[in-house]
Amino acid sequence: MLMINGKEVAEILTMESCIAVMETVLADLSEGEAVQSLRQVLPLEERNVLGLMPGYLRREGVAGAKIISVFPGNHGSGLPSHQGMVSLFDAATGVPLAIVDGQSITAIRTAAVSAAATKLLxxxxxxxxxxxxxxxxxxxxxxxxxxxxxxxxxxxxxxxxxxxxxxxxxxxxxxxxxxxxxxxxxxxxxxxxxxxxxxxxxxxxxxxxxxxxxxxxxxxxxxxxxxxxxxxxxxxxxxxxxxxxxxxxxxxxxxxxxxxxxxxxxxxxxxxxxxxxxxxxxxxxxxxxxxxxxxxxLAVQDLAAAFYIYKQAVALNKGVEVSL
CATH class of the missing domain: 3.40.50.720 (NAD(P)-binding Rossmann-like Domain)
Structure with a gap:
């Protein structure tokens, strides 16, 4: 299983490439090729929450989930408001493929989805x-x-x-x-x-x-x-x-x-x-x-970005291989 950190995510997932990935997965979602359930949100203190976002990409043959914390009060503290990780599994065997930094994915894919909407509207x-x-x-x-x-x-x-x-x-x-x-x-x-x-x-x-x-x-x-x-x-x-x-x-x-x-x-x-x-x-x-x-x-956005990053990391020999 690969561990892929935020620096590597930023190197691999350019905004241009992410916009294309998001357009593909949003179209797949509308056709039933990408599947997800509603996120589960656990309220913490103040306005802070912990979220679980599972999904499945049929065409890519991968499933997984993002676990993310949202702490709005972190603005101005030097800490990001969104922190977490995306886990990626082979949907045919259940083998864990990767854990990818979720903060970096969230930062890029959220804007890339907005870009996809902006292109259309x-x-x-x-x-x-x-x-x-x-x-x-x-x-x-x-x-x-x-x-x-x-x-x-x-x-x-x-x-x-x-x-x-x-x-x-x-x-x-x-x-x-x-x-x-x-x-x-x-x-x-x-x-x-x-x-x-x-x-x-x-x-x-x-x-x-x-x-x-x-x-x-x-x-x-x-x-x-x-x-x-x-x-x-x-x-x-x-x-x-x-x-x-x-x-x-x-x-x-x-x-x-x-x-x-x-x-x-x-x-x-x-x-x-x-x-x-x-x-x-x-x-x-x-x-x-x-x-x-x-x-x-959406969970499927995170999974699509993580799978793209995983494939590129394997090709470029990035990430750290770990055993569970």
Whole structure:
């Protein structure tokens, strides 16, 4: 069995390769070739949780699970909010194949899924970006959006202005785009063609009144039924897509809270990104519509990324072989 650490994951799993892997597994999920159960979430103290996410990739012949801790309070402490591991098994024999660093996979694959959604839903001419948050997901989403649209300008917002300025300075030296700090969410998003929300918020930080017609939004921060990043008016006025319908109707507060308020109906979700990839789900209807992708993160995404990493690690002689 191979042990593959975070440094090796980052070396192997480029954003470009991960976007392709995510498109494949999302399409497979819509066709029943990738299978998963709802994640089990064990509440800990405060808002902290431990999650178990099992899945099975039929075509690849592998199964496994991600075990992950989510500690929102780690923001600003020097520790990541998401930490864990992905276990990978041969589905024909049950032989353990690998344990792969889950933090690095989560950072890359989450943004890659948003990129897949953005390729399908954002207007082709989109060139301005807003990123809400300055953590690991903010960095990876900036990279992912630059991969799929010709972004010329990006604004970043944080509850701590100094973090936004530091983020803008660091990312400006890395990417060929004008990246600046915004003093408010409204300032960050008012002219944005694409908005990525990657915050630890439990209450809305983004309001529909601030979003311009034709914008596309990737909302990935809130992952529990009672938490959300978006206000009701925004969700009600947007064309909503999800990574997995079953997950959204159990876990997505951004959908469930407006539903409980009567602002939307159960059929407000247009469909899954996998169905959109396969042509079974309609996409953007006009250049003025606001499109919204609500991503919760799926076990099959982690397994697909881990299997790609495992194959590359074997070919490149990376990882450490261990015996159980």
């Amino acid at each position: 954002a207007r082709e001419e989109a060139e301005s970006l807003a990123v809400l948050g300055t953590g690991e997901q903010a960095r990876s989403h900036l990279e992912a959006m630059l991969q799929v649209r010709g972004i010329k300008r990006a604004k970043v917002w944080s509850r701590t202005p100094g973090k936004a300025r530091a983020f803008a300075d660091a990312m400006s030296s890395r990417w060929n785009a004008e990246i600046t700090a915004a003093l408010s969410v409204q300032d960050a998003v008012m002219d944005a063609d694409i908005i990525c929300t990657a915050t630890a918020a439990g209450e809305p930080v983004l309001h529909g009144a601030w979003v311009k017609p034709g914008a596309h939004i990737n909302a990935i921060g809130a992952c529990r039924a009672h938490e959300r990043e978006l206000d009701t008016a925004l969700v009600a006025g947007a064309r909503l897509y999800v990574d997995r319908l079953e997950s959204a109707v159990h876990e997505a507060g951004d959908y469930l809270i407006p539903l409980s308020e009567g602002a939307i109906t159960a059929d407000h979700i247009i469909g899954e990104i996998g169905g959109l990839l396969k042509g079974h789900v309609p996409g953007r209807g006009s250049s003025s519509e606001i499109t919204l992708f609500k991503g919760l993160g």
